[in-house]
Amino acid sequence: MGERLEGRLKGVKAVITGGAGAIGLATARAFLRESGSVFVTDVDPGAVDEAVASLAPEAEASGATVAGGAADVRSPAEVRALMRGAAARLGGLNALINNAGANVRSLLVDYSEADIDLILDVNVKGVILCSQAAAPLIRESGGGSITSTSSQAGRRGWDHSTVYGASKAAVIGLSRAMAVELAPEIRVNSVCPGHVRDTGMAWRTFRDRKAASQTMEEFGDAFAREFVPLKRLQTADDIAAGFVFLTSGEAREITGAVLNIGGGVFMD
Ligand SMILES: NC(=O)c1ccc[n+]([C@@H]2O[C@H](COP(=O)([O-])OP(=O)(O)OC[C@H]3O[C@@H](n4cnc5c(N)ncnc54)[C@H](O)[C@@H]3O)[C@@H](O)[C@H]2O)c1
Numbered sequence: 001m002g003e004r005l006e007g008r009l010k011g012v013k014a015v016i017t018g019g020a021g022a023i024g025l026a027t028a029r030a031f032l033r034e035s036g037s038v039f040v041t042d043v044d045p046g047a048v049d050e051a052v053a054s055l056a057p058e059a060e061a062s063g064a065t066v067a068g069g070a071a072d073v074r075s076p077a078e079v080r081a082l083m084r085g086a087a088a089r090l091g092g093l094n095a096l097i098n099n100a101g102a103n104v105r106s107l108l109v110d111y112s113e114a115d116i117d118l119i120l121d122v123n124v125k126g127v128i129l130c131s132q133a134a135a136p137l138i139r140e141s142g143g144g145s146i147t148s149t150s151s152q153a154g155r156r157g158w159d160h161s162t163v164y165g166a167s168k169a170a171v172i173g174l175s176r177a178m179a180v181e182l183a184p185e186i187r188v189n190s191v192c193p194g195h196v197r198d199t200g201m202a203w204r205t206f207r208d209r210k211a212a213s214q215t216m217e218e219f220g221d222a223f224a225r226e227f228v229p230l231k232r233l234q235t236a237d238d239i240a241a242g243f244v245f246l247t248s249g250e251a252r253e254i255t256g257a258v259l260n261i262g263g264g265v266f267m268d
Contacts (some may be wrong), residue, residue, distance in 0.1 A: 008035030094144030194262025
């Protein structure tokens with residue numbers, strides 16, 4: 001058997017929330033390909049098991065570990081138990097990817113209180129709780145990084161996205177404050193995906209906007225031609241590449257940064 005090549009995340013032990021979803025699963029796969037070990041977590045235990053099973057070939061090829069467990073990021077007790085369990089299973093913890101997210105599209109005047117609570121609890125409180133539980137474990141393991149999924153919606157206004165936009169702007173503010181507070185042992189950054197092809201979140205936005213005669217793909221391509229300088233939508237792998245970079249040693253001097261991965265749809 002040939003010698004294994006060492007990837008950019010050799011020795012990294014990461015928890016990835018929302019790990020059964022489109023971007024989370026692609027990120028777990030990219031981490032394993034770069035020799036990083038991953039603990040995948042999501043709210044549904046069946047989905048976590050499926051995600052872990054689907055990642056077995058990459059883990060086998062790289063010699064890194066893949067494991068998983070379910071938790072609701074809104075529950076402090078579940079999150080604390082999950083982070084401790086993940087660190088025990090991986091033999092330490094030095095990276096957290098806060099990627100679980102929820103959205104309900106609505107006009108501001110029509111939002112129900114339940115939907116406001118859901119979006120803010122998953123997207124903001126969830127990031128706070130996971131970071132709070134992971135930070136001491138990352139410090140104990142000698143330091144590392146926390147990277148969270150924000151959105152273009154956190155940086156510019158979109159209709160039907162007031163609460164989601166507020167939650168994703170909060171992720172950036174939170175990450176910048178954590179970057180100051182958790183330095184120098186822990187770097188903290190966020191990633192803003194554009195519209196990611198074939199994902200529930202982007203597709204739900206397009207479903208509301210497209211003409212009845214258009215397919216999602218046709219609308220997506222037309223949207224990209226009109227609004228995205230690079231003229232294409234992003235893929236989950238494009239976003240995963242940003243997480244790999246910000247977690248890797250190549251980003252050792254980067255903290256408090258916001259990385260746009262949206263083909264130029266928003267540049268600030
Ligand atoms: N798809 C896009 O175009 C896009 C664009 C910008 C930002 N984002 C953000 O990217 C992240 C990943 O989204 P995605 O596109 O992969 O969508 P997705 O729906 O496939 O993944 C989100 C995951 O979060 C999990 N989740 C939701 N509530 C949870 C909870 N309470 N506890 C634990 N897990 C929970 C879901 O089960 C799901 O697996 C989200 O934070 C989303 O807001 C996505």
